[in-house]
Structures are given as C-alpha cells and as structure tokens.
Amino acid sequence: MNRRHFLGSTLTAAVAAAIPGAANAGSLLNALTTISSSLVAKTGAGDEVTIEEAALEELKGALRGNLLLADSEGYDKARRVLNPSIDRFPALIVQPSGATDVASAVTFAKEHDLLVAVKCGGHSFSGKSTCDGGMQIDLSLMRGAHVNRAAKTAHVAGGSLLGDLDHECMAQGLVTTAGTVSHTGVGGLSLGGGFGRLARKYGLTLDNIKSVDIVTADGVLRRASADENADLFWAVRGGGGNFGVVTNFEFGLHEMDRTVIAGDVVFPMERLREIMSFYADFSLAAPDELSLDFIAALPPGGEPGAVVIHAVWSGDHAAADKVLAPIAKLGEPVANTIGPMDYVALQRAWDDSDPRHGGDYLKSGFVADISAAQMDTIADGFEGHPDRGTTFFYQQSGGAINRVAEDATAFPNRNAENGAAVIVAWNEGVDRQPHVDYIRSYWSTIEKFTDGFYTNTGDYETQQATNSNYRGNYKRLVELKDKYDPGNLFRLNANVAPSKAS
Ligand SMILES: Cc1cc2nc3c(=O)[nH]c(=O)nc-3n(C[C@H](O)[C@H](O)[C@H](O)COP(=O)(O)OP(=O)(O)OC[C@H]3O[C@@H](n4cnc5c(N)ncnc54)[C@H](O)[C@@H]3O)c2cc1C
Known part of the structure; x- marks a missing residue:
C-alpha cells in the first residue's frame, strides 16, 4: 500500500469510527452539514415552502451520499454548471451515492412539492440542471462504466461523463456514439439525443440505449426496456429528463478499431x-x-x-x-x-x-x-x-x-x-x-x-416552440407524462407539461 493510499484509508477509517454510519469519504461531507434550523425553499410552481429541521435530519439520515446546504463544503461547486453566466442557488443539494439515495431525494422533493433540478455533467446551456431555491440532485458521485465484452453492452451509472464511457469501452475494442467533449454528461446527452463522431454510423447515443433504471416521480425505481415498461423506454429516448432520474444506462456496443x-x-x-x-x-x-x-x-x-x-x-x-x-x-x-x-x-x-x-x-x-x-x-x-x-x-x-x-x-x-x-x-x-x-x-x-x-x-424561449419541436410525438409524450409525472416534478428540461399542469 503506498503512502497516499494508506493516508486515505486511515482518514476514511477514522471518519467511519468517529461518525456512525460514515463508511465512505462522501459521508464525511454529509456528516459535516449542520442542520440548525428549518429551511425556506421553492416549489415547482414558484411558491415558498418551509422544510422543518426534523425533515431535513430525516433526509440526511436516509442518505449514504451527501446533503448539502448553502453553508456546506462542496455546495458552491455542486450548484454551478459549465456556463459561467448561470449563477443559481438551490436551497438544498442531494448528492446520491446510488439509486436508493435518488429515490429518497425524489420522494422528499415530491412530499415537499419542491422545484427539482437534475445535474449530470452540468452542460445544459440554459442551466436547467441547477435552480434557485429548489432541490438539486447532483449525480456526480454516481460515475462509472462496466463493460460486458461478450454481450457487447456497457452499464453506465447515471452521473457518468462521456469520457468514462469511451475510456472503458474502447479498452475492450468496443464503442458507442458519444458527443465530442469528454466532460459532457452521459445523462443529459443520451436522454435528449447524442450527436457525435460515430452517430452517422451507429445512430444517436439514445438509439443505442438497451435499457435504463429510472426513479420516477413517485420515488419508485423502475427498469425500462423494450420488454419492460416499454412506454417509458420509448419516452426517455428523446424526452430528456421529463420522466425521472436515470440511475443506470445499458448501452449496446460495436466493435471498432481504436x-x-x-x-x-x-x-x-x-x-x-x-x-x-x-x-x-x-x-x-x-x-x-x-x-x-x-x-x-x-x-x-x-x-x-x-x-x-x-x-x-x-x-x-x-x-x-x-x-x-x-x-x-x-x-x-x-x-x-x-x-x-x-x-x-x-x-x-x-x-x-x-x-x-x-x-x-x-x-x-x-x-x-x-x-x-x-x-x-x-x-x-x-x-x-x-x-x-x-x-x-x-x-x-x-x-x-x-x-x-x-x-x-x-x-x-x-x-x-x-x-x-x-x-x-x-x-x-x-x-x-x-x-x-x-x-x-x-x-x-x-x-x-x-x-x-x-x-x-435549446433555450426553450416559448413553451409552444418546445411542444411543437416534439412534432408528432408530443401527444404521446403528454400521455406518458400524465402517467409517470402528473405533478410535473421534473420540469427543468425541454418540458412536456402534463395535461393538468400546475
Ligand atoms: C461543451 C459542450 C459540448 C457539447 N457537445 C455535444 C455533442 O457533441 N453532441 C451532442 O449531442 N450534444 C452536445 N452538447 C449538448 C449536450 O448534449 C447537452 O448540453 C446535454 O444536456 C448535456 O448533458 P449533461 O448531463 O452534461 O447536462 P446537465 O446540465 O447535467 O443536464 C441537462 C439536463 O439533462 C437531464 N439529466 C441529466 N442527467 C440525467 C439523469 N441521469 N437522469 C435524468 N435526467 C438527467 C436533466 O433534465 C438536466 O436538466 C454539448 C454541450 C456542451 C456544453
């Protein structure tokens, strides 16, 4: 074991011993977040809502990842996106360690009617992955790609960046379409399209999705593929973040010379x-x-x-x-x-x-x-x-x-x-x-x-322009939004508003 590794492990062990339940470095941040009072946050409709201290404590206790408030270490980095002119301040940020944390965050947001932003790579031009006053779900702890060489598939965690995908796949002589900048998020790019240097050959990134694991607005983790929740599988491939938080993507891969x-x-x-x-x-x-x-x-x-x-x-x-x-x-x-x-x-x-x-x-x-x-x-x-x-x-x-x-x-x-x-x-x-x-x-x-x-x-200047951009698919998207997110919890995206929008 080298010195740096030793020091790292010792620190983690010390933290784990000192703080019950803190089994990883991520939990250190969580443990250091002090909840000393209630919190005023924003609902999706823009109203103010007060979150009681006990509710925050309960959320914090349910997470293996981090709950960050405005004074927490890491808050400022998390709230920011690539575009420096976007400067927004979520009331709270959850950094899930996995699907269970995502489900806890979504359930909490739904119970408190919170405005929700979901961040993967943070490349949204219009800054939809951060927000003022709501909850940001920052997926940056959920990264990694695992390739099944024989099946020619990759399972990619919902917070991964394109570089994670390319690096792991190409090492096995395999590849799928990805965008042209390696720090773009797999999450946003894949759910909205995915143009890149191989798209003319292998289709859009979303054309290569075989399945997703997704936490929908009711806080339930679902699998969507051609055989399971096929309607949801159709919707996520182009419907962006409208239908939930994807915690895992399964991509089909192709053999290619490096x-x-x-x-x-x-x-x-x-x-x-x-x-x-x-x-x-x-x-x-x-x-x-x-x-x-x-x-x-x-x-x-x-x-x-x-x-x-x-x-x-x-x-x-x-x-x-x-x-x-x-x-x-x-x-x-x-x-x-x-x-x-x-x-x-x-x-x-x-x-x-x-x-x-x-x-x-x-x-x-x-x-x-x-x-x-x-x-x-x-x-x-x-x-x-x-x-x-x-x-x-x-x-x-x-x-x-x-x-x-x-x-x-x-x-x-x-x-x-x-x-x-x-x-x-x-x-x-x-x-x-x-x-x-x-x-x-x-x-x-x-x-x-x-x-x-x-x-x-897009910058979604008008809702009308966003709706008509879904062309003939818009009607079906609204039906599926009604089914999977009738309260429009996931509205910070190229939004498909449910038919009874708030
Ligand atoms: C420098 C740069 C280069 C680009 N190059 C390309 C390119 O070559 N090809 C191309 O097609 N596009 C490209 N884009 C556009 C890119 O596809 C979008 O900006 C995309 O939204 C980026 O995804 P992200 O995860 O980084 O963004 P984020 O800002 O993190 O997320 C954007 C939105 O995606 C949704 N989202 C993200 N992750 C998840 C998830 N796991 N589950 C549910 N919803 C999620 C949320 O609605 C969120 O608001 C580029 C953008 C930039 C800034």
Missing part, C-alpha cells in the same frame, strides 16, 4: 463562403463512416479568424485517402492535421477548445439541406464579437440517425442532414445583453432555413 483517421483542415476566413459551399456538397455525399463538422470562428479583437473542416473517418484505413481526396483538392490550407489518431484521445481533444465549452449563448436548429441562400445569409451576417468571439458551426447528421422512424423513439428530428449553431461568448463581468441581442438577431435571419431544434441545445 485508431481512426481524423483531424482539422484549416482555411483563411476569406474563403468562408467557398469552403461552406464545398462542405454542403461533400457532406451530403459522404458515406456513414465519415463524420464532418464545419466551423467558422472569429476570435475577439478583430483577428482574422479561420474556417475549419473537422473530419473523422472510422472506416477501413486503406480507403481513407480516397474518401478524403476532395478535401485535399481544395488547395493549400493554413494547416492540415488529418492523420491516424487514437479515438479516445480524439474524443478529449476539444475539451478546452470546443466553441461550446465556454458557449455563453447559443442558438441552433436542424437543416435538411444547405442552400445557396442559406450560405449567403450565414456568411453575410457573421461578425466577430468582443471578448471571446463568435462561432458558427454545422455538425453533420444524417446516416444511421435518419434511418430510424420519427416515432420509433421520442426523438423526432430524423430528417436533418446537419445541426446548425451560432455561439457567442464573453468574459466574466461583461454585459451579456449586446451579445445575446446580436445572436438573436443574426439567428432570426437563419432560422427560416431550419426545421426544429436540438432540445439539448
């Missing part, structure tokens, strides 16, 4: 319109094993910016040159990094530089085709913004994603060839409004070319 041919080809901003036009044609004709992104980035301070084609070939290596040859014919780029790359390293490569990493305001929509008028509009209105700049990108869709029927899962947007997004970012302390206004007015010129939006990147 090395892919991938990289960025960078062009000067003067070639924006020409490269966009190339991308429009090239992406439409691409085989499923090729995944492309088109990125135009204008940095702050009037610097020239760049246009990037990000390409990932996950097919036969011998065919890569031929498939990627049209890019090579585009003339001398500023840079070209395409070459063999470890898939897991690729999946981490954008962790600090993805335009969405600091994406403080974003508008997005699906496009079925990239017309000349669309490209003109995008190119004409694209301007750099102070502070951290502006980014436009297309994330390629199509392929296997579109071969699933619109009503096979709750995720209906199966006709798009691309997701389009514009992002503006700014530094702390800067007035956000001019940047938000710019993106809204720029997007208003582009929106007419789009058909629906990705719920995982």
Whole structure:
C-alpha cells in the first residue's frame, strides 16, 4: 500500500469510527452539514415552502451520499454548471451515492412539492440542471462504466461523463456514439439525443440505449426496456429528463478499431463562403463512416479568424485517402492535421477548445439541406464579437440517425442532414445583453432555413416552440407524462407539461 493510499484509508477509517454510519469519504461531507434550523425553499410552481429541521435530519439520515446546504463544503461547486453566466442557488443539494439515495431525494422533493433540478455533467446551456431555491440532485458521485465484452453492452451509472464511457469501452475494442467533449454528461446527452463522431454510423447515443433504471416521480425505481415498461423506454429516448432520474444506462456496443483517421483542415476566413459551399456538397455525399463538422470562428479583437473542416473517418484505413481526396483538392490550407489518431484521445481533444465549452449563448436548429441562400445569409451576417468571439458551426447528421422512424423513439428530428449553431461568448463581468441581442438577431435571419431544434441545445424561449419541436410525438409524450409525472416534478428540461399542469 503506498503512502497516499494508506493516508486515505486511515482518514476514511477514522471518519467511519468517529461518525456512525460514515463508511465512505462522501459521508464525511454529509456528516459535516449542520442542520440548525428549518429551511425556506421553492416549489415547482414558484411558491415558498418551509422544510422543518426534523425533515431535513430525516433526509440526511436516509442518505449514504451527501446533503448539502448553502453553508456546506462542496455546495458552491455542486450548484454551478459549465456556463459561467448561470449563477443559481438551490436551497438544498442531494448528492446520491446510488439509486436508493435518488429515490429518497425524489420522494422528499415530491412530499415537499419542491422545484427539482437534475445535474449530470452540468452542460445544459440554459442551466436547467441547477435552480434557485429548489432541490438539486447532483449525480456526480454516481460515475462509472462496466463493460460486458461478450454481450457487447456497457452499464453506465447515471452521473457518468462521456469520457468514462469511451475510456472503458474502447479498452475492450468496443464503442458507442458519444458527443465530442469528454466532460459532457452521459445523462443529459443520451436522454435528449447524442450527436457525435460515430452517430452517422451507429445512430444517436439514445438509439443505442438497451435499457435504463429510472426513479420516477413517485420515488419508485423502475427498469425500462423494450420488454419492460416499454412506454417509458420509448419516452426517455428523446424526452430528456421529463420522466425521472436515470440511475443506470445499458448501452449496446460495436466493435471498432481504436485508431481512426481524423483531424482539422484549416482555411483563411476569406474563403468562408467557398469552403461552406464545398462542405454542403461533400457532406451530403459522404458515406456513414465519415463524420464532418464545419466551423467558422472569429476570435475577439478583430483577428482574422479561420474556417475549419473537422473530419473523422472510422472506416477501413486503406480507403481513407480516397474518401478524403476532395478535401485535399481544395488547395493549400493554413494547416492540415488529418492523420491516424487514437479515438479516445480524439474524443478529449476539444475539451478546452470546443466553441461550446465556454458557449455563453447559443442558438441552433436542424437543416435538411444547405442552400445557396442559406450560405449567403450565414456568411453575410457573421461578425466577430468582443471578448471571446463568435462561432458558427454545422455538425453533420444524417446516416444511421435518419434511418430510424420519427416515432420509433421520442426523438423526432430524423430528417436533418446537419445541426446548425451560432455561439457567442464573453468574459466574466461583461454585459451579456449586446451579445445575446446580436445572436438573436443574426439567428432570426437563419432560422427560416431550419426545421426544429436540438432540445439539448435549446433555450426553450416559448413553451409552444418546445411542444411543437416534439412534432408528432408530443401527444404521446403528454400521455406518458400524465402517467409517470402528473405533478410535473421534473420540469427543468425541454418540458412536456402534463395535461393538468400546475
Ligand atoms: C461543451 C459542450 C459540448 C457539447 N457537445 C455535444 C455533442 O457533441 N453532441 C451532442 O449531442 N450534444 C452536445 N452538447 C449538448 C449536450 O448534449 C447537452 O448540453 C446535454 O444536456 C448535456 O448533458 P449533461 O448531463 O452534461 O447536462 P446537465 O446540465 O447535467 O443536464 C441537462 C439536463 O439533462 C437531464 N439529466 C441529466 N442527467 C440525467 C439523469 N441521469 N437522469 C435524468 N435526467 C438527467 C436533466 O433534465 C438536466 O436538466 C454539448 C454541450 C456542451 C456544453
């Protein structure tokens, strides 16, 4: 046993001896949370509710994980999400250690009619995974992926990040679709969609879900799969966090070579319109094993910016040159990094530089085709913004994603060839409004070319827009919301309001 391990174990043992029931380091935080009075919190409808000290003590006693109040160590880290401009203060935070704690938290929230936010990776652009005055269920203690090599499946805990999934699966020569930044949560990404470098080949992340364990609004842990609670299984695949807290995902996996041919080809901003036009044609004709992104980035301070084609070939290596040859014919780029790359390293490569990493305001929509008028509009209105700049990108869709029927899962947007997004970012302390206004007015010129939006990147400006985005699946989603969450306990998401909404 090394020294650090020894010290760690000794500390845990000392805590366990000193504090009855504290069997793990997580319980230390719980034990240090002092409950000295009642708590004023918010209900889902926005009213105030008082939670008595005894009730808090009882909740604390029921948990193996943590109960954090405003003065607890760890509260500030837990309440925050990736987007730094979201600054909310839950009345209480539960960090469950497993499904039983999740059930205790949900039951407590239901009994006290609390506003509930569920946090996995914290990547929600609009900050739905934190809240003011309610209960946040922060799943960060529930991480881990366990691969069954023979069955080609992975069981992934509900608070895991994409990096956990890729790391464990690829070590066994297996993989499933995941997003492009490794610290995105499996929870939010999978329940709302899951676009990524393998989606054209293997479908969305949610198309690869075989089952979930989910705590529904009545506090009951249920299994949902094609054979068990099949209606709930349909709803969670695209219905986001509307139906409960998923404590475990079971994914189907695919054999894949760990090395892919991938990289960025960078062009000067003067070639924006020409490269966009190339991308429009090239992406439409691409085989499923090729995944492309088109990125135009204008940095702050009037610097020239760049246009990037990000390409990932996950097919036969011998065919890569031929498939990627049209890019090579585009003339001398500023840079070209395409070459063999470890898939897991690729999946981490954008962790600090993805335009969405600091994406403080974003508008997005699906496009079925990239017309000349669309490209003109995008190119004409694209301007750099102070502070951290502006980014436009297309994330390629199509392929296997579109071969699933619109009503096979709750995720209906199966006709798009691309997701389009514009992002503006700014530094702390800067007035956000001019940047938000710019993106809204720029997007208003582009929106007419789009058909629906990705719920995982939406800002849910109106309930009507959210409802119609579920297209033909909306009616069935409301029926299932009535069945599984009639009180709309899980409302901080692309909300499907029950028919008797409060
Ligand atoms: C830098 C960055 C990169 C991104 N890249 C991609 C990408 O490549 N592909 C893509 O498809 N999307 C991408 N997204 C969008 C992403 O899918 C959404 O932001 C998604 O909501 C993130 O999930 P999360 O768990 O990190 O978010 P959180 O903020 O933790 O959760 C978002 C919502 O998901 C629900 N939720 C989360 N976990 C659970 C659970 N276990 N049970 C029930 N409900 C739960 C809750 O309703 C919660 O409000 C990206 C976002 C960012 C910020």
